[in-house]
Amino acid sequence: MLDIGAFLLEQTRTNPQVQFIYELESQRVVFVNAAYEWVIGGQANHVNEELPALLQRLHPEDRPYLAECWGRWVQGQLHEEVEFRLQIAGKPDQWLQLTPSYQPAATGPGWIGGVVRDISVAKHYRSHADRFNARKNTILEILSVDLADTLVLSQSLRWDAEDDVTGYIRTRLVEGLSRIENRSQQGARLVQEFTTEEIQTSATIALNLERVELGERLRRTLEDYPRAEALAAHTLDLRLPAYPVYVRIDVNKFLQIITHLLSNALKFTPDGGHLIIELVAVQGVMAHLTVSDNGIGIPLELQPRLFERFTPARRPGLRNEPTLGVGLSLCKMLVELHQGTLTVRSCEGEGSTFLVTLPLLPTP
Known part of the structure; x- marks a missing residue:
């Protein structure tokens, strides 16, 4: 009998697009797949330590827009795809597109997640x-x-x-x-x-x-x-x-x-x-x-x-x-x-x- 959950998890792990889950209560990334390493350029097992530096790379003109999106996201009200830029020293900005998701909890904050893809070439x-x-x-x-x-x-x-x-x-x-x-x-x-x-x-x-x-x-x-x-x-x-x-x-x-x-x-x-x-x-x-x-x-x-x-x-x-x-x-x-x-x-x-x-x- 096919274990659908295990099969989907394996698909997620090997997906060429970044997939992640962030726990709002602990304010930590509890899952990120290997694509984080070649799309974002970080190390998946150090994602929480790298998160502050990653946020600092957000393009200054995109930050107010992303802050507004974040406010709706954590309330489960962000449904559209979000495009934003990451700055890379000595290189053109990297364009990323986020497809957001939200999972409420029975009590307290829930989880947010999504798929992040590099759209620099398409952009x-x-x-x-x-x-x-x-x-x-x-x-x-x-x-x-x-x-x-x-x-x-x-x-x-x-x-x-x-x-x-x-x-x-x-x-x-x-x-x-x-x-x-x-x-x-x-x-x-x-x-x-x-x-x-x-x-x-x-x-x-x-x-x-x-x-x-x-x-x-x-x-x-x-x-x-x-x-x-x-x-x-x-x-x-x-x-x-x-x-x-x-x-x-x-x-x-x-x-x-x-x-x-x-x-x-x-x-x-x-x-x-x-x-x-x-x-x-x-x-x-x-x-x-x-x-x-x-x-x-x-x-x-x-x-x-x-x-x-x-x-x-x-x-x-x-x-x-x-x-x-x-x-x-x-x-x-x-x-x-x-x-x-x-x-x-x-x-x-x-x-x-x-x-x-x-x-x-x-x-x-």
């Missing part, structure tokens, strides 16, 4: 994938705006040619500029349709939430924007706090929101305009992210229906950029899936400010 890969995905979205939005600029320029040249040039040269020039206009219009619309379809698809897929320092992600995402031709006549000011701002987001989906809001600001801000993206933490509870411009603003009568799907408030951009009227409604939906809010404040002729709020995670 590194995901970071690069998210970065290049965000860069792709940024470049597409840049391309859309640049195509619109090309369209405006070609239209202007065609009108001049029709007025000032005669004969065969005029005919060929007008024909060529007309083709440029058509290709620019088609290209801008294709980009707009693609980016809208992507964010629309994102809204139907479950969130892949992770704890993220939002300021750093914004800085990396916006690195490509100064290269945009459309920004040559604008200024873009990124204002980040000196302190870290941690939130739980689906990085790819959330950066789609920001890219779309910034693209909208570009569409409705004339040359010489000023765009501002600002991040702050408010009362230690909420992260506030604003995307502001000093463009043409939104007429008051259009604002109540701005976030409707296929909104009647949709307008072509100043350079005749196309709009499908669904982008802002999808942005609002995605923000709300993150337990946040998206609102707008605008005055016609003075500009617009879109405010994204998100729950703030504990920070130092």
